[in-house]
Amino acid sequence: MSGCGAAKGRLIVQTKKIVNDGARAVEEMLQGVLAAHPRHIRAVEGSPRSIVSLNGPRPGKVGLVIGGGSGHEPTFLGFVGKGLADACAVGNVFASPPPDPIVECAKAVDGGAGILFAYGNYAGDVMNFDMAAEMLAMEDIEVRTVLSTDDVASAPPGEREKRRGVAGNFFVFKAGGAAADRMLPLDECERILRKANDQTYTVGVALAPCSLPQTRRPNFEIGPDEMEIGMGIHGEPGVERGPLRTADEIVDDIIDKIFAEMAPSRGDRVAVLVNSLGSTPLMELYIMNRRVAARLADRGVETHATWVGNYCTSLEMAGASITLHRLDGELQSMLDHPCDCAMFRAG
Amino acid sequence: MTISTDRLKAMFAAIAVAIEADKDRLCALDGVIGDADHGIAMDLGFAAARDATAALGDDADPTVVFNAAAKAFLNAVGASCGPLYATAFMRAGAAVKGKAKLEADDMVDAFAAMAKGIQDRGKAEPGEKTMIDAWLPAAEAARQARAAGASLPAALAAAADAAEQGAEATRNFAATKGRAARLGDRSLGHVDPGAASAVTVIRSMADSLADA
Numbered sequence: 001m002s003g004c005g006a007a008k009g010r011l012i013v014q015t016k017k018i019v020n021d022g023a024r025a026v027e028e029m030l031q032g033v034l035a036a037h038p039r040h041i042r043a044v045e046g047s048p049r050s051i052v053s054l055n056g057p058r059p060g061k062v063g064l065v066i067g068g069g070s071g072h073e074p075t076f077l078g079f080v081g082k083g084l085a086d087a088c089a090v091g092n093v094f095a096s097p098p099p100d101p102i103v104e105c106a107k108a109v110d111g112g113a114g115i116l117f118a119y120g121n122y123a124g125d126v127m128n129f130d131m132a133a134e135m136l137a138m139e140d141i142e143v144r145t146v147l148s149t150d151d152v153a154s155a156p157p158g159e160r161e162k163r164r165g166v167a168g169n170f171f172v173f174k175a176g177g178a179a180a181d182r183m184l185p186l187d188e189c190e191r192i193l194r195k196a197n198d199q200t201y202t203v204g205v206a207l208a209p210c211s212l213p214q215t216r217r218p219n220f221e222i223g224p225d226e227m228e229i230g231m232g233i234h235g236e237p238g239v240e241r242g243p244l245r246t247a248d249e250i251v252d253d254i255i256d257k258i259f260a261e262m263a264p265s266r267g268d269r270v271a272v273l274v275n276s277l278g279s280t281p282l283m284e285l286y287i288m289n290r291r292v293a294a295r296l297a298d299r300g301v302e303t304h305a306t307w308v309g310n311y312c313t314s315l316e317m318a319g320a321s322i323t324l325h326r327l328d329g330e331l332q333s334m335l336d337h338p339c340d341c342a343m344f345r346a347g
Numbered sequence: 348m349t350i351s352t353d354r355l356k357a358m359f360a361a362i363a364v365a366i367e368a369d370k371d372r373l374c375a376l377d378g379v380i381g382d383a384d385h386g387i388a389m390d391l392g393f394a395a396a397r398d399a400t401a402a403l404g405d406d407a408d409p410t411v412v413f414n415a416a417a418k419a420f421l422n423a424v425g426a427s428c429g430p431l432y433a434t435a436f437m438r439a440g441a442a443v444k445g446k447a448k449l450e451a452d453d454m455v456d457a458f459a460a461m462a463k464g465i466q467d468r469g470k471a472e473p474g475e476k477t478m479i480d481a482w483l484p485a486a487e488a489a490r491q492a493r494a495a496g497a498s499l500p501a502a503l504a505a506a507a508d509a510a511e512q513g514a515e516a517t518r519n520f521a522a523t524k525g526r527a528a529r530l531g532d533r534s535l536g537h538v539d540p541g542a543a544s545a546v547t548v549i550r551s552m553a554d555s556l557a558d559a
Binding site: 069091092093094095096097098099100123124127128131212214215217219220235237 | 374378380383384387388391421422423424425426427428429430431468469524533
């Protein structure tokens with residue numbers, strides 16, 4: 001299959017990628033993932049885009065089904081495992097999975113206590129997961145849905161329900177997975193997931209575009225000295241574009257945006273995620289985290305735990321996001337609950 | 348002239364050819380206000396719809412053809428255009444249920460059902476910078492042309508013209524639905540890629556049935 005190689009009237013050099021065939025990238029990635037993690041996950045027989053936890057699902061337990069487009073690894077499939085998600089429906093690159101693999105995920109992990117769908121708030125995902133929920137309702141499987149909406153830059157305050165879900169998915173899924181693993185009923189799992197989402201705030205900055213394996217073409221244009229605050233994890237334009245600044249200035253801008261909404265009080269506790277969008281290295285993430293830690297201490301906010309690394313990527317995009325997840329006793333206990341996934345372990 | 352199952356299969360094949368030829372332009376349009384993959388998804392979807400409908404036996408009626416296209420499109424793509432076009436084809440199939448061949452009015456009904464299906468699934472209203480801005484005027488133009496006594500080819504040609512005008516008008520709208528909604532006013536001046544691909548779909552349908 002030929003990709004979208006050339007833009008109108010211009011020859012664009014294709015980006016370099018280690019692939020065999022861009023159109024088969026997701027299938028071949030899944031084969032590699034399953035080969036690497038045989039003790040954690042399997043694909044549903046006859047439904048290769050439905051990835052299920054080997055040790056998580058059991059009778060009487062709410063099944064947590066997550067999913068979305070590929071290209072964000074380890075989000076989403078890396079968070080399938082005991083104590084976190086029970087299954088993940090895998091879409092094409094940056095595209096929602098269709099209803100069928102979602103339905104197969106739900107059936108594979110249904111323990112008779114209901115199914116909880118959790119995924120980022122995007123129009124395509126909502127349509128496909130809603131269609132899956134309608135199909136499952138016809139088979140008497142109860143489904144509840146919680147959308148993650150942590151991307152502060154994607155809609156103004158007061159329109160939180162319009163915001164997209166980005167790296168903060170990590171905390172939202174973690175809380176829901178813990179609740180389900182503790183055998184809490186569907187109502188409780190849903191309540192805890194919603195609460196976790198309400199307390200999760202992310203802002204990202206992009207420095208350079210990514211390119212889809214099928215197109216090998218940069219998915220947006222940005223000047224050599226520019227950055228964009230608030231860009232989405234699919235390259236959706238953000239809130240402002242400006243000259244590239246220092247790490248401390250970038251972090252200050254991000255933290256200011258988050259604090260403006262979160263309004264943390266002295267003595268509040270948070271968990272921190274400093275996430276790479278793909279190609280920004282750990283060195284730069286830790287330089288950012290240095291400033292994050294200083295800003296939190298300055299504000300009198302206690303940091304309960306910090307994760308730094310690739311948690312929700314956008315292929316090889318350069319840039320990073322910062323997520324703050326405010327904890328009360330309940331959310332802290334969910335965060336500290338052990339989990340053992342293909343690409344993430346805690347506790 | 349009536350439209351047989353074979354004509355419908357040929358129509359899906361024609362859409363697939365047109366979309367494939369248009370793939371790069373659609374990706375580029377989507378790169379401006381979205382995530383640059385719209386051409387890929389549409390190409391995958393219509394190639395799957397073409398293959399699934401081509402594989403049907405001679406005993407398939409029009410409803411079976413539309414449903415096969417819907418299922419194949421949806422499962423190949425997911426994304427946003429998967430549910431939207433799958434719903435369009437399922438509604439078209441439902442609109443002509445029980446008919447062995449389609450008369451001109453049946454085809455116009457199926458066309459209107461497609462537009463309605465897309466609108467219902469996407470919950471979009473006109474002016475929100477979506478494919479609805481091409482599909483709704485197209486369906487209305489086909490209905491009016493037919494009511495005024497136009498032939499099916501003339502009605503579909505009118506639909507394609509209306510779709511084109513509708514898509515062009517999306518330049519003046521700020522997106523409030525779909526991924527581009529996060530852009531707000533920054534989406535002004537750009538044609539919505541979903542509306543642009545709708546024009547290609549509708550134009551190729553009209554061309555494919557031009558001698559019907």
